[in-house]
Amino acid sequence: MKQIYLDNNATTPVHPEVLEAMLPFYRDQFGNPSSVHWAGRAVSGAVEKAREQVAALINCSPAEVVFTSCGSEGDNMALKGTVDALRDKGNHIITTKVEHPAVLETCKYLERTGCEVTYLSVDQDGMLDLAELEAAITERTILISVMWGNNETGNIFPIEEIGQIARKYKIRFHTDAVQAVGKVPVDVKKAGVDMLVLSGHKIGAPKGVGAIYIKRGTRMTPLLHGGHQERNRRAGTHNVAGIVALGKACEIAGRDLEKNAAHMRRLRDKLEAGIKAAIPQIKLNGHPDPDKRLPNTLNVSFAYIEGESLLLNLDMYGIAASSGSACTSGSLEPSHVLGAMCVEVTLAHSSTRFSLGPQNTEEEIDFVLDVLPKTVQRLREMSPLYNCRNEEQCETCETIRRL
Ligand SMILES: *Cc1c(COP(=O)(O)O)cnc(C)c1O
Numbered sequence: 001m002k003q004i005y006l007d008n009n010a011t012t013p014v015h016p017e018v019l020e021a022m023l024p025f026y027r028d029q030f031g032n033p034s035s036v037h038w039a040g041r042a043v044s045g046a047v048e049k050a051r052e053q054v055a056a057l058i059n060c061s062p063a064e065v066v067f068t069s070c071g072s073e074g075d076n077m078a079l080k081g082t083v084d085a086l087r088d089k090g091n092h093i094i095t096t097k098v099e100h101p102a103v104l105e106t107c108k109y110l111e112r113t114g115c116e117v118t119y120l121s122v123d124q125d126g127m128l129d130l131a132e133l134e135a136a137i138t139e140r141t142i143l144i145s146v147m148w149g150n151n152e153t154g155n156i157f158p159i160e161e162i163g164q165i166a167r168k169y170k171i172r173f174h175t176d177a178v179q180a181v182g183k184v185p186v187d188v189k190k191a192g193v194d195m196l197v198l199s200g201h202k203i204g205a206p207k208g209v210g211a212i213y214i215k216r217g218t219r220m221t222p223l224l225h226g227g228h229q230e231r232n233r234r235a236g237t238h239n240v241a242g243i244v245a246l247g248k249a250c251e252i253a254g255r256d257l258e259k260n261a262a263h264m265r266r267l268r269d270k271l272e273a274g275i276k277a278a279i280p281q282i283k284l285n286g287h288p289d290p291d292k293r294l295p296n297t298l299n300v301s302f303a304y305i306e307g308e309s310l311l312l313n314l315d316m317y318g319i320a321a322s323s324g325s326a327c328t329s330g331s332l333e334p335s336h337v338l339g340a341m342c343v344e345v346t347l348a349h350s351s352t353r354f355s356l357g358p359q360n361t362e363e364e365i366d367f368v369l370d371v372l373p374k375t376v377q378r379l380r381e382m383s384p385l386y387n388c389r390n391e392e393q394c395e396t397c398e399t400i401r402r403l
Contacts (some may be wrong), residue, residue, distance in 0.1 A: 001318040004364045008202075008296060009151045009179060009355035010322055014245070015204035021248040022206070025241035033238050034229060043240050050247025054211050057250040058177075058196060059187040066212050066233045067243050071178040071199030074212035075102035077223045077234070078174040078195040082143050083110055084221035086172070090140030096120045096128060097340035098155075099147055103176055104336070107145075116140070125287045126155045126341045130165065137169050144173045148180035148196075152337040152353060153286030154297025156184065163192025172218070178202050178210075182253035183261055183294045188213050195220075200242060205249035209242030260358040265295035267365050268356050272298050274369040279376050281403050285338055285351055296356040301347040303400040304386040305379040310352055313379065317371045322353045344399045346385075 005013070025046065031039030033047045051062040068074045083091070095107055097119045107117045118136045120128055128146070144166050149156050159175055166173035174195040180186055182203040188196050195218065200209040214220060214233065226235030253260075269290060275282065275298075285299040302310060307323030314321055334348035343351070354368075380386045388397050 002364075002367065004317075004319045004360075004367060006354045006356060006360065006364075006368070007320045007322045008357035009154075009353065011201045011207065012204050012357055013359065014206050015249060015252055017252060018205055018245045018248045022241040022245040025244055029240070033240060034227065046244050047238055047240060050243045050250075053247035053251045054198075057181070057186070057254045058198075058213055059189050060213050061216065063231070064213050064216055066214055066230045067238060067246070068197075068210040068212055068234060069208055069239065070210045071100075071176070071197055071202070072102035073223065074197030074199070074210050075100070075174075075176055076106050077212060077220070078197060079103065079106045079110060079143070079145060080223060081220035082172055082174070082195075083113075083115055085219040086142040090138075090142045092116045092118070092138055092140040093143045093145065094118045094120065094133060094136050094141060095145040096122065096147070096157075098122055098126060098150055098152075098337045099145070100151055100176055100178070103145055103147070120146075122340050124341055124343075125292075126150065126153045126285070126337070127287060127292070128157060130158065130161055133162065134165055137165075137171065141169070141171050144171055146173075146175060148175050148177040148186065148191075149183065149294045149297075150286075150337060151179050152335055153299050153341075154179075154293035154355075155286050156180070156292055156294060159191045159193065166194075167192055179294060179297075181250075182257065183264070183296055185257065188215070194218050200246040200249060203249045203253050205245040206242060209239055209246045211246060256358065261295045263358060264356045264360070265290070267360055267362065268296055268298050268354075270362075271354060271356075271365050271368065272300075274365070275300060275372065278369065278373040281400055283343070283347055283403055285341065285343060298354045298356075299351055300354075301343065301351045302376050302380075303347060303350060303403060304383040305350050305376065307350050307352045309379055310350075310375065313375045314368075314371070317367075317375075319368055319371065322355070323351060344396075346396050347399065 031043040033044035051065045054065045055062040111117050146157050146162050148159050172194045175193050177196050178199045181198045194215045196213040198211050201207040224235045281303040283301040286293050311323050338348040388394050
């Protein structure tokens with residue numbers, strides 16, 4: 001059976017060039033980059049080259065790049081490290097209701113340790129109101145944390161404008177750019193961010209490596225204490241192969257950005273148009289303007305059916321997609337992102353996310369567009385709601401009728 005992978009916001013396949021680049025570091029290049037002898041020197045050069053590759057992609061100095069084990073670690077480090085270092089300045093954080101759990105759960109933890117957190121709302125399209133952000137700033141605000149691109153809807157947030165607000169009030173600004181990197185241009189200088197987090201496995205490197213940009217001179221308490229690696233910002237012997245892979249993935253992401261973004265955008269738009277043309281009673285979740293979404297992401301609610309059952313049925317055709325985010329699937333809670341957008345609960349339950357990668361092909365999208373309408377129709381016919389005989393009084397029917 002064909003396998004069609006449309007869940008690239010959950011993780012991506014390792015790019016063949018990336019695998020090639022990292023393999024020597026699982027074989028003869030085994031040294032510890034902190035060692036001064038030949039074995040260490042050979043490897044420390046590779047780590048520093050990777051640092052330059054990451055820096056080049058996001059337009060910073062290599063000295064401002066700290067390697068981590070994943071995006072979640074970077075987000076934890078940015079938030080906890082800032083709160084600890086700026087205790088004397090204040091304890092108030094501004095973030096949004098639609099962040100990844102790596103930010104949201106860290107904020108909840110920080111609230112239990114005495115921080116105050118403002119969670120900004122979003123509108124029905126999932127966008128922020130910057131006046132609300134500015135109004136939330138107080139004397140005690142030490143950090144603004146807003147993601148660059150949303151993993152569930154693909155919505156892109158106005159990072160440059162938020163950066164301007166942060167600078168106006170001299171507040172530190174962190175952005176989780178895990179989904180944005182490799183899909184849209186990411187420039188830390190232009191964006192005016194102080195900290196930016198990225199993750200290897202979302203951009204064609206393997207799982208278990210990431211990086212955080214920390215602007216020079218930014219006071220931050222490390223998450224991991226120990227050795228003097230990473231200019232004392234993060235202890236622990238380097239994951240050399242992973243770091244080399246991340247460097248290579250960043251090089252490729254920069255080199256192929258325009259080509260990949262245009263390719264994913266064309267296929268995503270084709271999928272979106274095909275779904276809209278063939279399947280009635282659907283709701284697009286996220287900004288209706290495709291330019292305001294990452295070029296690879298499409299989130300749709302198919303009224304009357306459960307996202308989970310659609311996924312299982314698509315899986316039988318070899319199609320891998322997602323309902324909600326991978327981290328929350330397995331729980332029956334509807335997505336917190338769709339909840340914040342006031343998507344009606346049954347529609348939130350029927351949401352499905354298709355997230356493309358550079359490796360997807362036109363034939364794959366054609367196949368999905370062949371299978372999906374039939375599958376949706378078959379599931380709808382099995383749904384008690386679809387056959388609801390009480391339409392006049394039924395609230396869910398009323399909601400769906402308005403689609
Ligand atoms: C995947 C993801 C993370 C977490 O990255 P890991 O490397 O899996 O820990 C954080 N934020 C966003 C937006 C993500 O999509």
